[in-house]
Amino acid sequence: MTRRAALFVLALAAIAVFAPALAPYDPATAHRGYLSAPPMPPRITDASGWRAPFIYPVVLADRLAQRYEEDRARTQPLPWYAADEVAPAFLIGADSFGRDLLSRLLFGARATIGLSLAATLVALLLGTLIGGLAGYRGGWIDEAAMRLADFVMVLPIIYVVLVLRALLPLVLPASVIFTLMTVIFALVGWPFVARGVRGIVSGERTRDYVVAARSLGAAGPRIFVRHLLPACAGYLMAQATLLLPAFILAEATLSYVGLGFPESVPTWGTMLVESADVNVMTRFPWMLAPAVAIFFVVLSANVILRSGKIERSLT
Amino acid sequence: MSIGRYLLRRALVALLLVFVVSSGTLLLTRLAPGDSATDAGLASDPAQRARLRGELGLDRPLGAQYLDWLAGALRFDLGWSVVFSRPVADLLSERALNTAVLASVALVGATAVGVPLGLYTGAHASGFGPGLVRTLSVVILSVPPLLGSLFFMLFAARTGWLPVGGMTSSVLADSGWMTWAIDLARHIPLPALALALPLAATLEQLQSQAIRESLREPFVRAAQARGLTFSQALRHHAWRVSLAPVLGLYGLMIGSLFSGSFAVEVVTGWPGLGRLMFDALRARDLYLVTGCAAAGACFIALGTLTADVMLVAADPRRRMGDLR
Numbered sequence: 001m002t003r004r005a006a007l008f009v010l011a012l013a014a015i016a017v018f019a020p021a022l023a024p025y026d027p028a029t030a031h032r033g034y035l036s037a038p039p040m041p042p043r044i045t046d047a048s049g050w051r052a053p054f055i056y057p058v059v060l061a062d063r064l065a066q067r068y069e070e071d072r073a074r075t076q077p078l079p080w081y082a083a084d085e086v087a088p089a090f091l092i093g094a095d096s097f098g099r100d101l102l103s104r105l106l107f108g109a110r111a112t113i114g115l116s117l118a119a120t121l122v123a124l125l126l127g128t129l130i131g132g133l134a135g136y137r138g139g140w141i142d143e144a145a146m147r148l149a150d151f152v153m154v155l156p157i158i159y160v161v162l163v164l165r166a167l168l169p170l171v172l173p174a175s176v177i178f179t180l181m182t183v184i185f186a187l188v189g190w191p192f193v194a195r196g197v198r199g200i201v202s203g204e205r206t207r208d209y210v211v212a213a214r215s216l217g218a219a220g221p222r223i224f225v226r227h228l229l230p231a232c233a234g235y236l237m238a239q240a241t242l243l244l245p246a247f248i249l250a251e252a253t254l255s256y257v258g259l260g261f262p263e264s265v266p267t268w269g270t271m272l273v274e275s276a277d278v279n280v281m282t283r284f285p286w287m288l289a290p291a292v293a294i295f296f297v298v299l300s301a302n303v304i305l306r307s308g309k310i311e312r313s314l315t
Numbered sequence: 316m317s318i319g320r321y322l323l324r325r326a327l328v329a330l331l332l333v334f335v336v337s338s339g340t341l342l343l344t345r346l347a348p349g350d351s352a353t354d355a356g357l358a359s360d361p362a363q364r365a366r367l368r369g370e371l372g373l374d375r376p377l378g379a380q381y382l383d384w385l386a387g388a389l390r391f392d393l394g395w396s397v398v399f400s401r402p403v404a405d406l407l408s409e410r411a412l413n414t415a416v417l418a419s420v421a422l423v424g425a426t427a428v429g430v431p432l433g434l435y436t437g438a439h440a441s442g443f444g445p446g447l448v449r450t451l452s453v454v455i456l457s458v459p460p461l462l463g464s465l466f467f468m469l470f471a472a473r474t475g476w477l478p479v480g481g482m483t484s485s486v487l488a489d490s491g492w493m494t495w496a497i498d499l500a501r502h503i504p505l506p507a508l509a510l511a512l513p514l515a516a517t518l519e520q521l522q523s524q525a526i527r528e529s530l531r532e533p534f535v536r537a538a539q540a541r542g543l544t545f546s547q548a549l550r551h552h553a554w555r556v557s558l559a560p561v562l563g564l565y566g567l568m569i570g571s572l573f574s575g576s577f578a579v580e581v582v583t584g585w586p587g588l589g590r591l592m593f594d595a596l597r598a599r600d601l602y603l604v605t606g607c608a609a610a611g612a613c614f615i616a617l618g619t620l621t622a623d624v625m626l627v628a629a630d631p632r633r634r635m636g637d638l639r
Contacts, residue, residue, distance in 0.1 A: 154332070154566070154619060156573035156611050159592060163340060163608065166596035167347035253461050253578050257593060275465055276582075278479050282472040291462045299457035306453050306520070 004304045005237040009117075012244060012297070016113040023103035024079035024089070027266045031088050031098040034058075036066045036284045039093040042078055053078050057087045066283075093286035095274055101289050104266040108290060111267040113297075115178055116247035119185035120240050126186055127193020127239070128232065132224055134194065135201030146198065149191035157188050161250060165259045174265045181260065185247050192243070196235045204231050241305055245298040252294060268294055318627055325623045329616030337609035341384060344604050345377055371397065371601070384602070393609070394602030398594060403606040406591065411610045413482060414580070414587035418572050418614075420507045425514035430561070432515075433522025437557075438530070438549055448519070456516035460575035463509035464582040477505050480584040506583045510575050514568065521564055525557035532556065558629040562622055569618030573611060588614075 031037075040055040054075045058068040076082060079089040079100075088094075092101045134145035152160075164184045172180070204210060205228070213223050248268070254260035255269025256276065263270050268290035275281040275288055350373050368374045372383060384394060393403040432452070436445040458466065471477040483498050529535065530553050538548045577589030584590075588610055595603035 151332070151335075154570055154615055155336070156570050156577075156615060158574035158577045158589075159608065159611055162577075162592065162596055163343065163604070166599075167343060169348065249459055249461060256461070256578075257581055259596075272465070278468055278472055281465070281469055285469055288465060288469065291465050295457055295462055298459065299454065302453050302456050306449070 002234040002237045005241040019106040019109040023106040025100040025103040027104045027107040034094045034098040037094040055089050108266045108268045118182045119247045120243045122186035123189030126190040131194030131197030135198040152191045193239050241301050245301045333612040336612035340608035341605040393606040396603040398598045398600045403602050410588050410591045421511035425511040429515035429518025430522050433519040437523035437526030452516040452519045455512050461578035464579045467505050506579045506585050525560045529553040529556040562625045566619035566622035
């Protein structure tokens, strides 16, 4: 399971790094004639048989109702291969500003997944430090740290995140919001890591190999890094697999209610804001694309976790 | 330690939780820049703002204001909400009830579905049925309340089978108790399902794992060696032991129930505590924010306390002085 979990984290990191490079359009460019245009799915067959992947362009049928029709008479190559000057091709549709949903989804992956990765990393670091110290030293440090962890764990996480976020000015630059949300997420995420690390460390501490290392004169930090940390590796990977989707969801929730990233930054959360209006969502269900993307991330995490021992889900 | 003292200690911890959460929220919200005089959009010129601050006690020193609030809270006077122009206590009791209805319907439903299915998949390692349930459970677990409520809203709006959003139809405002109840019954499935489904999947997985572990216990094998059938050993011995880890997680689940309930309430327009908290935060409605946090903490404290009591009831070992 540990290996699969590591692959999962790496794959998400790769998506965050490379996804924008795959975007066919600029995520901020609004195509005027294509407000809420429907998906134009790639096809490989037409009346005459097989052919290279292509799409049928859409034409506006009713401007008031924003209804479009497929123009079966014309075909067009996929957006990556299209020469300039042809009509835009929105593989999974356009939003209400006529911006390409696929491009926004890919750019949004960078913000959303990047934030979750950063927050997971900080939460793992913080949790390992606190849990490791508590487990290794024991005594009042242990008692205090675990009481604190227990306290944070029973809090309704979303409420805490909301209060912390709402305390700060609503309008901030995107980079500040990124840092801010990383810190807030890590603050509510660390206890889940610390509890397990503490358990493992306090169990391993008295084992022969640790005692041997200490009798050879190894100092506490060295024992911790060289001997105890490897014992926690599997647990930490499992926690990363749990925390990542939870943070992705938290970003989506916060941005959905308007306390996360500003609308101008494409993230999976800010994209979901379009679906807040039931009428819009019913008529243009492709606005739910980020929800589907989140579903697949959470699903892959759950499949990996199911193959190991189940921990409590954070969400 | 006796059960009485154990439960008393847990109750004190619960009280402490409520106290710390509400005080912390009040102090934090007060210390942060901005207040309801500037953010609620109620007062435009400086004089009005100053008057509003005076009415709310926002111009007083933090310590004095806190002590006043604390003295009031002991008498269930939680202050005045600026946004709703109503006492916070009234608002809270109304909205908390709505959340409690939603959450308990979801929790009961999830338990009724998740635990039996967990017993089923835990007791049968292989086979088509258990495999199907396990697969479904992983898929459903991947639809957290935020996504679930969005998907169900789309479904309801497209099919027209269920009302979209809200808790009651405003048209039926005062047309009798019966109509109101039927109306509520039509509105509750959508948010409750969105909240309950991932919970049911979590319970299925936990119960499944717990029963698998308890089936390996020596006394279960001993029972079978005595001549009990597998299902007898399962019902009378393994299940009882597997209850403890599952019940132990109920305490933690209350927290995720709350987080989920927030998303569901915001998406589907259910007038509950989560929405109230959200509205309060946006307007920096100090006493309302604090009241919501206190109510949330109360719920959680009650939930963990109930889980503790159930644990004691379910696991005889805990009654024999093995309490921590």
